Amino acid sequence: MSHALVIGGGPAGLMAADALLSAGVPVVLAEAKPSVGRKLLMAGKSGLNLTKMEDRADFRAAYADAAPELAKMLDAFGPEEVRTWAEGLGQSTFTGSSGRLFPTAMKASPLLRAWLARLDGMGLDRRTRWQWLGWAEDGGLRFDTPEGPVVQHPAVTVLALGGASWARLGSDGVWADHFRAVGLPVAPFAASNAGILVDWSPHMAKHFGAPLKNVTFRAGPLENRGEAVISARGLEGGGIYPLTPALRAGHDLTVDLLPDVSMDVLVERLSRPRGKQSRANAIRKVLRLPPAAQALLMEFARPLPEEPAVLAATIKDLPLRHAGLRPMDEAISTAGGVPFAVLDAGLMLRDKPGCFCAGEMLDWEAPTGGYLMTACLATGLWAGRHAAAWMEGQQEGRHSGQG
Template identity: 65%
Template sequence: MNEAVEALVIGAGPAGLMAAEALGAAGCKVLVAEARPSPARKFLMAGKSGLNLTRAQPFEEFVATYAEAAPSLRPMLAAFGPEQVRAWAEGLDQPLFAGSTGRVFPKAMKASPLLRAWLRRLGGQGVQMRTRWRWMGWDGTAVLFDTPQGARRVQAGVTVLALGGASWARLGSDGHWAGVLAAAGVPLAPFQPANVGLRVDWSAPMAKVFGQPVKGVALRAGGGAWHRGEFVISARGLEGGGIYALSRPVREGALLLADLMPDWSTDKIAARLSRPRGKASLTNHLRKALRLDPARLALVMEFGRPLPEGPVDLAARLKALPIRHAGPRPLDEAISTAGGVRWDAVDDALMLRERPATYLAGEMLDWEAPTGGYLLTACFATGQWAGRAAAARCRAGRVGG
């Protein structure tokens, strides 16, 4: 069956919905096609532990977080960055607050109220939603879908692809689109896990601390700066924000170090360790002299042995404990992905050079950033940018590529 639409958005995650909003606000008739039974599943899952929308941070510092993708993303973030994200959410009657680290959350601490308000606004713009519509590529100028009612062909004046990355396949981001675009001649960078835990082959004694958080530590990878961050010891390895923030350098082979006592100098630690320990084991001496909790003490025993005998050398080991691991967890377990459509595959409007009137947004593009509001903000910004560019083409002539 065939149908024709003015504007087609494929993917109902944050980038796709933002593109649909920009198109709808411009008066274009929009159809959103989503492969899963409901929209924004990954967005909802991310919001279960508190929806970190963006970050209150000086703009230049914010943009620099995107590393080599920063020059490409800069104009999009300037147009729809942290301040605009906050105004947009508050315009949906979702009051926000900024935590001590600058992370910005809805006061409701959930994604569902924001999503419901957003979908109501889109409905008021006349945006239509089709779920269980899986994009299969093109046949000439027609966009192909596999649906519960069989194959569908859609002729669209403009199309925005916002199909996500290649992690959390059960929520819709399975990266299946990469093969379709590669076959169409679109240059791609390989997918890699970002914001992901580490695999560790633990010794048997570590089982007693599985599930315990590690707090009050600092981490560093390679020659980077030390940064504070918590993580959790799990049966599968190490998980949590402190680890995720260093995903890229660790993935690229940098040595991961932990400062288990960042508020204490090496000299202070050595002085405490120089106290007589009597008949106490070294483990008990560490626990009593330094007040190390079971989780940090277990890490010392796992990664620090053979432990140096002298207090100065032992203190230095605690200040730069090498964390041995077997690499990142699998791609599908990552919060986000690096890789995707290369920037030279799109023009300044995010339109595919190989397919005019087709725009890209969100994690499909080759950029990565740590958690902490950066991921969602760039998805919103690229969705808004692509949607506005598509809307301009739609208004100018309602013609397809």
């Protein structure tokens, strides 16, 4: 029987392989690195946020402009399905206070081992250190392998090659050159879910590693309440990551250091007589800011405005001067990739029948919090199922033609 080829051993590729094998299609999985799931294992070091348990409409909204394209895929394999899938692999889960779903083990390795055992038991043929080099003149897929050059001629192909961040884990974006070489368009890559670069003054050094908690960040039309960490190179964390699209567009970044205190209340507090206290001490006692937040205020607003209303406005909307986003390879994910316009409803390339795309190589982005993982799994499953159906249709067509 003809086989399917899946290129890329991340969550999207493994899920595509799972769908194909479940449909009875033999699968060869080609991975450029010495082992599969490397970025998945790295994500698992911080707990492996699988998805977010929330209303499907709210969940889809996190994908912004790509939500209409992804809607059917996320409806077919959304938060509830992710939980069922993980527990079906023997991995118990729990939902945190924010709605985020994690494996009870709080790491990726047990889930990945269980998944690979399932796939291997279904007959998955894994080929590691297979670097895809693009298409051959006869339409085959060329690889550089430990055994030398190889050309594969599968009945159907699923490409799950990732974005362009964390190149050392496999997502180097080199595949975009292979697409362009045969006239397939690729939207330029850009950093997503990235921290910002800040050239701190020396007095900030003692705060490196300190968290900023219970603050609200804003950039253009986007706003997010969350945490960030002051690092030697700038600010990073879940509070800032969702604002990446607005920061890429050139919007300024500001922070509300006291989101639970209204402007009027803050002005009233700052207007109280300070008696014999120094102004600095009076402000410190009124604001009760944690040391990291106090340091941030002094870093970006010193000398502090004398007028209470102006000082309050500064605290509620403190401009954070920065030198832009962290480099793309240091971002958690990337925007850009294969435009949905060149794919059919099953994620097959219109100009390359039998070749499907899935995962982060598609042109979508989403914030952290389980959205990235879920969309990779959902698009992988969607592409794998449609690849199996397409292959079956081709075989039926040949048989009817012969009859």
